[in-house]
Amino acid sequence: xxxxxxxxxxxxxxxxxxxxxxxxxxxxxxxxxxxxxxxxxxxxxxxxxxxxxxxxxxxxxxxxxxxxxxxxxxxxxxxxxxxxxxxxxxxxxxxxxxxxxxxxxxxxxxxxxxxxxxxxxxxxxxxxxxxxxxxxxxxxxxxxxxxxxxxxxxxxxxxxxxxxxxxxxxxxxxxxxxxxxxxxxxxxxxxxxxxxxxxxxxxxxxxxxxxxxxxxxxxxxxxxxxxxxxxxxxxxxxxxxxxxxxxxxxxxxxxxxxxxxxxxxxxxxxxxxxxxxxxxxxxxxxxxxxxxxxxxx
Amino acid sequence: xxxxxxxxxxxxxxxxxxxxxxxxxxxxxxxxxxxxxxxxxxxxxxxxxxxxxxxxxxxxxxxxxxxxxxxxxxxxxxxxxxxxxxxxxxxxxxxxx
Amino acid sequence: xxxxxxxxxxxxxxxxxxxxxxxxxxxxxxxxxxxxxxxxxxxxxxxxxxxxxxxxxxxxxxxxxxxxxxxxxxxxxxxxxxxxxxxxxxxxxxxxxxxxxxxxxxxxxxxxxxxxxxxxxxxxxxxxxxxxxxxxxxxxxxxxxxxxxxxxxxxxxxxxxxxxxxxxxxxxxxxxxxxxxxxxxxxxxxxxxxxxxxxxxxxxxxxxxxxxxxxxxxxxxxxxxxxxxxxxxxxxxxxxxxxxxxxxxxxxxxxxxxxxxxxxxxxxxxxxxxxxxxxxxxxxxxxxxxxxxxxxxxxxxxxxxxxxxxxxxxxxxxxxxxxxxxxxxxxxxxxxxxxxxxxxxxxxxxxxxxxxxxxxxxxxxxxxxxxxxxxxxxxxxxxxxxxx
Numbered sequence: 001x002x003x004x005x006x007x008x009x010x011x012x013x014x015x016x017x018x019x020x021x022x023x024x025x026x027x028x029x030x031x032x033x034x035x036x037x038x039x040x041x042x043x044x045x046x047x048x049x050x051x052x053x054x055x056x057x058x059x060x061x062x063x064x065x066x067x068x069x070x071x072x073x074x075x076x077x078x079x080x081x082x083x084x085x086x087x088x089x090x091x092x093x094x095x096x097x098x099x100x101x102x103x104x105x106x107x108x109x110x111x112x113x114x115x116x117x118x119x120x121x122x123x124x125x126x127x128x129x130x131x132x133x134x135x136x137x138x139x140x141x142x143x144x145x146x147x148x149x150x151x152x153x154x155x156x157x158x159x160x161x162x163x164x165x166x167x168x169x170x171x172x173x174x175x176x177x178x179x180x181x182x183x184x185x186x187x188x189x190x191x192x193x194x195x196x197x198x199x200x201x202x203x204x205x206x207x208x209x210x211x212x213x214x215x216x217x218x219x220x221x222x223x224x225x226x227x228x229x230x231x232x233x234x235x236x237x238x239x240x241x242x243x244x245x246x247x248x249x250x251x252x253x254x255x256x257x258x259x260x261x262x263x264x265x266x267x268x269x270x271x272x273x274x275x276x277x278x279x280x281x282x283x284x285x286x287x288x289x290x291x292x293x294x295x296x297x
Numbered sequence: 298x299x300x301x302x303x304x305x306x307x308x309x310x311x312x313x314x315x316x317x318x319x320x321x322x323x324x325x326x327x328x329x330x331x332x333x334x335x336x337x338x339x340x341x342x343x344x345x346x347x348x349x350x351x352x353x354x355x356x357x358x359x360x361x362x363x364x365x366x367x368x369x370x371x372x373x374x375x376x377x378x379x380x381x382x383x384x385x386x387x388x389x390x391x392x393x394x
Numbered sequence: 395x396x397x398x399x400x401x402x403x404x405x406x407x408x409x410x411x412x413x414x415x416x417x418x419x420x421x422x423x424x425x426x427x428x429x430x431x432x433x434x435x436x437x438x439x440x441x442x443x444x445x446x447x448x449x450x451x452x453x454x455x456x457x458x459x460x461x462x463x464x465x466x467x468x469x470x471x472x473x474x475x476x477x478x479x480x481x482x483x484x485x486x487x488x489x490x491x492x493x494x495x496x497x498x499x500x501x502x503x504x505x506x507x508x509x510x511x512x513x514x515x516x517x518x519x520x521x522x523x524x525x526x527x528x529x530x531x532x533x534x535x536x537x538x539x540x541x542x543x544x545x546x547x548x549x550x551x552x553x554x555x556x557x558x559x560x561x562x563x564x565x566x567x568x569x570x571x572x573x574x575x576x577x578x579x580x581x582x583x584x585x586x587x588x589x590x591x592x593x594x595x596x597x598x599x600x601x602x603x604x605x606x607x608x609x610x611x612x613x614x615x616x617x618x619x620x621x622x623x624x625x626x627x628x629x630x631x632x633x634x635x636x637x638x639x640x641x642x643x644x645x646x647x648x649x650x651x652x653x654x655x656x657x658x659x660x661x662x663x664x665x666x667x668x669x670x671x672x673x674x675x676x677x678x679x680x681x682x683x684x685x686x687x688x689x690x691x692x693x694x695x696x697x698x699x700x701x702x703x704x705x706x707x708x709x710x711x712x713x714x715x716x717x718x719x720x721x722x723x724x725x726x727x728x729x730x731x732x733x734x735x736x737x738x739x740x741x742x743x744x745x746x747x748x749x750x751x752x753x754x755x756x757x758x759x760x761x762x763x764x765x766x767x768x769x770x771x772x773x774x775x776x777x778x779x780x781x782x
């Protein structure tokens with residue numbers, strides 16, 4: 001029984017034996033992308049979960065060329081690696097970065113913006129698990145409204161994080177980047193197609209993939225993929241692309257699944273009151289109004 | 298090709314490289330001890346659809362003769378494979394210690 | 395070929411001859427002329443390099459590390475706040491043993507804001523694992539640029555190299571500079587070769603973590619690398635002299651020190667005025683001498699001990715203060731003497747902060763003060779800022 005997606009990527013494993021938590025969504029995103037890009041991929045990963053679990057000398061878990069960057073320096077090190085290899089006469093390679101939500105939307109956003117501005121020929125993949133998971137689940141700029149983290153406790157006065165997620169996808173697109181996309185590890189065929197597409201495009205490519213962290217989200221390790229599907233079905237995340245100046249929606253749920261059901265499955269949202277959930281639904285609806293108006297289907 | 302387990306050795310002063318660069322994919326420890334439950338493939342049921350292979354965060358599943366095979370050295374027992382298998386060909390069983 | 399060049403321009407000429415393959419550039423006064431000249435050289439084709447307009451100093455060094463990890467020769471330049479902003483990456487570059495070369499235009503650090511020269515920026519980074527050289531004039535700046543890669547890239551050294559030029563006083567002052575011929579430069583400095591790089595045929599995992607069992611070994615080897623530069627600097631200068639005819643004197647440069655009673659130890663462009671003053675005092679029968687520290691890392695422990703062994707008193711004149719203690723150069727010099735069991739009387743003179751002028755009479759006063767005895771730590775023009 002042929003699996004078209006499986007057939008389209010390398011059988012080799014490039015990220016193996018790592019010490020990520022069982023059921024880690026981030027590691028699945030990295031693994032899948034590397035299998036798309038193949039042995040001549042050079043990956044840059046900042047200090048964060050994926051570097052912490054994959055690069056503990058002498059346990060080195062990438063079979064491709066891989067290097068850790070400073071936390072803020074994913075994009076700028078990617079630039080240097082790409083320029084350096086090109087200067088040395090190499091042509092047949094892909095430079096890819098894998099940074100988490102904090103490494104991308106907070107501390108690394110300046111370097112990322114610089115790289116997009118220069119249109120460096122790199123792929124930047126943000127695996128978004130919606131908090132600083134490596135340091136113990138602290139709020140990042142991509143932590144969603146209402147989420148409980150270790151720095152946004154859920155108490156009587158404040159119900160977790162009071163601010164919505166930054167929109168990194170549209171921030172990247174606002175640079176008029178050659179290619180930007182959103183994805184979810186709940187839909188690997190879609191994510192893999194986007195990485196394939198990115199690898200064929202000259203210039204800077206940005207892919208933002210939702211990659212749940214069972215530890216930080218408060219779900220069972222076997223729920224990672226299911227919850228990553230549900231965030232799309234509930235309309236709280238969307239699969240889209242930006243190319244040639246246009247936004248395109250890749251998938252529109254016929255009917256949104258229950259936001260409450262999605263939230264209540266997760267430890268980080270257990271505390272939310274009905275009013276909080278109504279606010280989240282309202283902001284989802286507002287976002288989709290915008291998407292329906294401005295994105296091609 | 299994948300990173301693989303190397304012969305066990307202690308890294309003495311001379312073994313430690315002069316700089317922070319070393320052979321890629323060099324593994325010295327397995328992850329099997331993490332598991333409390335393990336996925337078991339029912340070969341009779343498995344149709345080789347590769348969904349489990351695709352969605353395994355650790356990449357420990359491969360397809361051999363049309364059937365899923367698990368590298369138990371590195372499986373952490375997360376259970377994503379059992380959940381994603383639509384035909385119920387993977388069961389999670391208690392790890393025998 | 396002789397040209398009338400500023401320190402910045404001379405350094406850029408040296409870098410052109412060194413053929414860096416990747417240049418990451420971000421402007422900061424008073425370094426800007428370097429990155430401007432290099433961009434012109436790339437534009438006119440006289441320098442074949444990837445010129446990357448980074449958006450910050452942090453990215454400048456991060457990009458240089460990436461390029462060096464790709465096996466390319468990398469260059470960047472900075473100053474002051476920029477150096478401090480990239481500080482994290484300095485340690486990264488040295489820990490990874492990436493032989494990047496950076497020019498730093500020595501400049502005051504805020505607050506208060508000030509664009510003029512002192513050495514508080516680079517001296518604050520002595521522990522970052524970089525080789526640190528201090529040029530006195532534009533010719534030396536150019537020559538350091540060319541020698542820097544040869545020293546940094548030496549297999550036993552494999553350490554990044556920071557060449558420091560006093561802001562404005564050196565970076566913006568014009569003098570006649572001899573520019574070596576391209577063929578000679580190529581003969582002196584071969585292309586960069588290393589195993590410490592991304593290798594598409596034999597992939598590497600790089601810049602990894604190392605736990606307590608091996609981390610200290612990496613750090614020991616990093617330390618050995620910087621120490622190895624002591625020998626390599628001397629060898630490189632010897633070879634440089636053979637090809638280009640200009641001689642340098644290793645980690646320190648001594649002037650009239652053989653029989654000196656009173657010696658000023660200093661670094662950078664102020665050394666010239668110290669030598670002139672020493673000459674004048676010699677005419678008056680005072681045995682004055684000058685030691686110019688050319689390299690703060692590796693530190694010239696033995697050289698300083700040797701030269702100060704028989705002095706009656708020495709002064710360390712520096713454009714730096716480690717608040718709550720004393721000037722950092724003074725601390726380093728004293729440590730060198732202590733290790734050699736030398737008990738000469740030592741004094742610290744802090745001057746030139748924020749570009750404040752140090753005059754010939756200030757220097758004469760220093761010689762007189764150390765002959766007569768004074769506070770241990772002195773701010774020129776203010777007085778004692780005594781340490782204990």
